[in-house]
Structure formats: C-alpha cells, structure tokens
Amino acid sequence: MFDNSLINWVLAIVIVLAFFYGLDHFVMSAQGLPLNLDLTPAQ
Amino acid sequence: MNKKPQLSRWLPLLWLILALTGLSLTLPSVAGAADVSATTLAERIRPVDAGGVRPELFAPEAQAGERIAMPAPRLKREDYPSIGVSSRSVVWVIAQMHLFFAAFVLAVPLFVLVIEWIGVRTGDPRYDDMARECMKISMTAYSITAIFGGTLAFALFLLYPQFMGYLFHVFDRQVLVYAFLFFAESAFLYIYYYSWQALRHGNRKWVHLTLGLMLNTVGTTLLLIANAWVTFMMAPSGVDASGVVTGSIWEIMKGPLWNPINLHRFIANVAFGGAVIGAYAAYKFLSSRDPKLRAHYDWMGYTANFIAILSFLPLPFAGYWLMAEIYAYSQQMGITAMGGILAWLFIVQAVLIGTILLAGNYYLWSGMSRTPGARRYYWLIKYIALVLVGSFLVWVTPHTLILSADEMKTLGGNSHKLLGPLGIMPAKNIAVNLMLIFTFLSFQLFRRSDKEVTVSWAGFGNALMVSIYVVAVVNVVFAGVYYGYFTNTVYKVGSSVIQVVSTLTVIVAGVVIDSLMFRGARKLPTTWGQVSNRAQYALFALPVAFTWLMALMGYVRSSVRTHWHVYTVMKDNSPDNYIPTIGHAGNMMTIVTVLFLLFVLFIFWVASLADKKQPKPAFLDGGAA
C-alpha cells in the first residue's frame, strides 16, 4: 500500500493492537467484568 | 452455455423460508396439545338438546388433551429387568453405534449440498461428481442407522421400561412427530440421490438443490428432537421436582443445554462426516494405480479434510459453551465432569484432539508437495509443529493427581509444584487456542501455496495478517496467564472468552483478507495425486480419532448425570448406577470404534460394488461363433 514497507508494518501493528485492546475491554465488560485502562480487573 | 434462469434461483430461498415458517408453526403446536383448547371435550361434543342426556357420559375422568399428572417412577433394584449381562453395556454399544451412523448420515447431506452448490457456482464437474459419490456412501449408512435405531428402541424398552414410559409420557406426541419425520427423511433422501442425473442442469439443478435443502431441514429437525431427550435427562425443564409435567412441550424441549448441544452436535457431525469421507478417499487413492483416479481421490481427500478440519476448529468453543451452560445449571454437575471423578477423561480427550490436530496438520504439510509455490513456506512448518507439540503436552498435563498417602508426602501435595499450574483451565485454554490458531496457519499457508498475489496492497495485507497472528497469540497468552493466575475466579473464567474471540478473529480475518488479497491472483500449477502414500494415513487417523473422541464425549455426557436417569427427578437404582473405571469405559469405546470401523469398511465396499460390472464370459456367448 505504501512504498515504505516499514510504514506498512507500523500501521498494521498499531491498528491490530488497538483492535485487540478494544476487544479485550468489550469482551470482559459484556460479561459484567469491567477492566481498568491497564487491563486490570475493575472489581 | 449455461444460462441460469432467474426465477428458479430463488426457489431454494423460498423453500427455506417456507420450511422454517412451517416448522416453527407446526412443531410446537402439533407436539404440545396441552394448551389446545379452553373448552373441555364434553363441552365441545355436547348435543344441542341437553335435556335427556346423561351428563356423566360426557365427563370423562381425564379430559382429552390433558395429561395425567404422573411423577417420575421411583424404582427399586428389583424393578429393573435383567438379561444376564450389564444392561448399561448393551444400551451403550447400541446407542453409540446409532449415534455414529446418525451423525454420518446427517452430516453428509449437509456438505454434499454445499459441494453441489459450489459445483454450480464454479461449473467444475468434479464437485458434482464428488457430491454424488458421497451420497452413494451415505445411502447404505442410512439403513444401518435405522437398524441401530430400531435395535436401540427395543433395547431401551426391554431393559429400562419404566424410564422409557416416563420419558415418552413427558415428550408425548412429539415422539410421533419424530417417527413420522423419518418418512420425510427417507423420501427426500431417495429422491435426492436417484434424481441426480435426471435433474442435472439448469432449472432442474435448482430443484435438485432444493430437494437437498429439504433433506437437510428434516435431518436437522430430527437431530434437534433427539437432542431434547438427551438434554432433558441432564437438565430437566418443564417438569416439577417430582417429575410431573408442568410446562408445554416447548418448555420441555428448550432446556438450558438444548441449544449448546444442538450447535455442538451439528458442527461435530459435519467434522465427523468429512473425516469419514476423507478416509474413503484415502482408501480409494491407495487402492488405485490409474493416475487419473489417484488425482481424483487425492483431490477428494483434500476437500473432505478441508471440511473436517474447518468444522473442527469451532468445536472446542461449542463444547466450551456446553460446559459453561452445564456449570451454570448445576455447578455440581460441572465440577463432577471436569474437577471430579470424570476429570481424567479430559486428559484422554487431550490425547485425541492432539492426534486430530497433528494428523490434520501433517496432511496439510504433506499436501504442500503438490505445488512448487509451497516451498516458500516450508521454513514455518517446524515452528508450527513445535507449538502444536508443546501445546499438546501442556494440554495433556493433569493437575490433581490421585495419589496414595506416601506419594502425596513425596510430592508435597496432590499436585506437582511446577507442573501442577499447567493442569488447570487457564493453561489448557492457552494450549487449545494456540493449537487452533497454528492449525489455521497451516491451513492458510496451504491455501496460499498455489497462488501468487497480484493486488497492489499485498505488502500491507501481509503485514496486517502477520500482526493479527502475533497480537492474537500474545493476547491469548496474556489473558490466560494474567487473568488465569493473578486474578479471582470470575475474571479467570471470563478471560477464556477473550481467548476464543482472539482465535476466531484470526480465522475470520484470515479468510476475509485472503479472499480479498487473492482476487485475480496468478495460479501456480498443482499436481493432484502428487502426494505421498504416507499422508493418506493421516486421513485414516482422523476418523479413527474422531470416532473414539465421539464415544468419549458421549460417555462424559451420559455419566455426568451420576446416579440419575433424569437428573434430580428420576433416580437410577439399577445394578449399573455407578461410574465405571476409566479403563472399562475406554475398552467400551474401543469396542464401538472397531465395530464402527468394520461397518464403515462394509459400507465402502458396498458403495463400490454397484459400479462393478462382470464382463460376460466367452462361453456364455454361444461359443466361438
């Protein structure tokens, strides 16, 4: 997509990390087990 | 030139809507007539002139449409019939054989329909031929299923008459629905198979596909009905504590475990069916010398394995959902299964699933020899193998060991200090999810090996894919280790969902990204038939392991009820009301697996028998004239 493959990789990693971070929060809250910002249990 | 007429393309969809509507309307009301009318029979048939009529003639004791309030029978040991051998063992073998074949005959039409449809979409006649060949195998299996079903019914009524009386009292008219559905199943099965060539092209093909859809609808309904009986025994609903029916047939059917078992069995059937067909293909491959036939069966084996492994991947999650529902219904039942006396069975399960995944992966790696484009991925294989074996070892490690007092003193407890933590769920969940992710990786590499990407964003696409794999693996390990060992129970249990979703993300992302990225890709040559004989043995390992695993899991499902015919409602006081040793159970599973193997070989043989034509010998031809 971009000429510089490094940008490709950085962009990919950032997007994926953000996705999984959000996923973790979503999945745990949906079960009634909220998390703090650092992914520790909120209860 | 195949111009598909537009109208008939919608026929299947129309049928689907009609079938679903019809089923959802008829099933509850046909089977559950308890709430049919507010007026009594007497009122409904009351003569106009009520003067000279004796009212007692029209006031029956039990009104028609109402059920007698019958609690579950409370049996003593003497109430159980005995035929000199363990009744449990008899029913076990017959029931398990019935389940094996039922799973097979329900599964085959499912993926046959999909393969047939792919054949229509691609125009490739290989798919249609394979679909038809699979159905041929299924036909013989169908009669064997019915035979075992009938035998099972006989055995159950002979050996557990009061239990069957109670069960059929609870399920009432629905039992007849089940029986009558077999007319529909048989009709659709025979018509679907025998009309294959007559309904081969164009408009008629869509009619044929619709017939296949109807076959699958009826088959799935049969599965759902039978599942209700089994889940009622585990987690009864619609009855009170003494077993008296208090709910409608729908409430009785829709217990907490019904849908988890429905999903699990539906998917597992497909995986199982695919595995058996794969064995058929492998067998034919090894028996053929003609390179064209070998190529055909190699391709068929690959397709069947594809179906088996792809449907296998979501199975642990479906099984997990079932287990979670069991825990939610009764923590006691759940812990009996996984933390109590049945816990060791799950170590055996680990051995079986390890076999399945290793065999499936090995087949995929071997298959990469068919195409030169696979060479660029060879270096990854050893790492995949490493992760698979390592995860398998973790999965197979137990936690609580059954030890004598001396052994406990030496060990310093009932679990090993270092390896013990690997025995509990968080470690196992990590192991399973990693195994599934890396199996999918093998899959994905194989699918990519015969293609060369031509899209412009390939670099980003690949970076994305690799990142998803890496981050998913990290997430799975993090969730398992942190929430599993450093937080409380509820967070520990909840973290497994993170792991599942991460794995599913990899699978879904892999499928989507690949399908987009390989648009217009350059195809590299694939030589079907160019695969080692050794690889075919992986295709035998798969159904053998699947079969044994089915027997194992069926046994867990049955014995988790402990000494109850219907959990908490009808106690089991038979001479077999104890959980046997795992060795005994294992031996029973081996017996049914070997029996099934022999029957399947018979089926394969019969399937090829129809193709054999004996050439007319010369002496019958009127001599040398």
Next chain:
Amino acid sequence: MKKRFRQGGGVLLRVLLFSLLLTLVFTLTANLLPQVEGEAPVDREIDLAALTLDGFVALGETIFKGKGTCTLCHNDMGRAPDILAIDMVETAKEHLADPRYRGQATTVTEYLHESLVDPSVYVVRGYGKKGSNDTISPMPAVDKAPIQLNEVEMNAVIAFMEAKDGHEVSVPLPDSLPDDAPEPAGGEPAATATPVAAQSPEEALGKHGCTACHAIAGSEATLGPDLRSVGARLDAPAIRQSIVDPDAAIAEGYDAGLMPADIADKMTVSELEMIVDYLLRQRGGQ
C-alpha cells in the same frame, strides 16, 4: 486380476492394522491412567437412638465427604470457601455481623443451617455466580435433589462443622428417628452391640450417676450443685455444656475436676437431650 486383488487386499489390511494400532494407543491411555470407580449411592441404616455425640459428629463428617458432596467445591481449589480449613463458628459470627447479611438467622447454628438450605441468602465475597455481583450462589440447596439431605443429616453436618475446630455442638441432636424408621422400644430390635438407651429422664440420670452427686430426681446429694432449680439459672446450651465439658464453667463454691469429663461420651444423644430438657424444666420452688 490376482495382482489387483492382492493390492486391494493389501491396502485393506494395512488400513485396518493402522486403525487398530491407533485405537490401541487410545485404549492404553485410558487403561494406564489411575482407575477410580465411582461409588453407587448406598442407603445406610443408622440407629439414631444409640448414637453418641462423637458418633453424630463422625456421621456429619462422613456425609460432608460423601453423600453431601461438599468436598467437590469446598476445598483448597478456590471455587468455594475451604470449610475444612476455616473455623466455621468464627466465620459464621463474622458473616452474621456483615452489613450485607440479609438472612433470618441469629445464631451460628441457624446461620449454618440457612446456608445449607438457602445458599443465595448470603454469598461470601468473590464466590457468587458470574455477573451476579455475589448475590446468587452457585451452591445447590442441600435439602433438595440431587443431594437431598434430610434434617438429621444436615444437623450432623453442622455438628461436624462446629466440632472440628473444638467448638460446642449447639445443633439440636436427634432424639427421635425420622417418620419412616421404627422406634427402638417397639418391634424392631436395635443393631447388635449397641447400648439400650434410657427411656425416661429419671432413668437416664440414675444410669449415668448424676444422682450420686447432685440433688435431683429424688436424690439429696450435695457433692455437686443442687439441680432442682437449674432451669431457672441456666439455659439449654449452658446446661448441655456443663455435662459435655464440666470444667468449662464451675459453679461458685465447687471445685474443678470433680465431675467426670467423659459422662457425655457414655450417653446416647437421645439420653443427653432428655436430661437437658428435664433439667430445663427444674425451676425450683416446688
């Protein structure tokens, strides 16, 4: 023709052999693991009238580890409070004082009984069902199926939970059998080698030598405190304690170590209760 047959037969043989070998691996796995056979539920006859206090506590322990299936969850694995390792009486008192407690119990015995028949009334922090914020307990009601302990069995378990840490057993002890069991004095003979229980309080007092030291039931002895008005001074638990553990509370003017410490051990549970009831009714001023 022959070659093809042999090849076909060869493949069949190899496939069969391979499959059987693989099946053998699975069979061996199952047979090499520890072999444990589940216990079928067995009905045991217990002669309650002949049960001593220790026997009652032992019965409770058997039920706790057997029919009650308590140890399935109540162990050190973290799924439920580890009862065997916790002082249940102290814990019960703490829970009763907890502002989250919403139940009807006021004493330790009532609390323990309530947690058996209605576990969700109070759920210990961190052990509730997922998503219920510790308001719903995953524990089943013990008096219902599939566990179905009756009153006597539940009391035995409670007695065990109290006695295991050295506390007094304050649960009502069975002095009569459940409805469907025969009376010992009636037709059925009691099990062999068990003592025949006294049939009246006076007989029990005499049998165990109380009248030798105490003024009660016709005796005027002065070695121990006068019991003819003890019901006005002490309540049932205190009376029971002074029989079960005589040196725990000494009456003024009397010495420790005089009353035998093992009198209660020699009594059947029904006798003990009979005596306690009888003494409660002694309020003096005749």
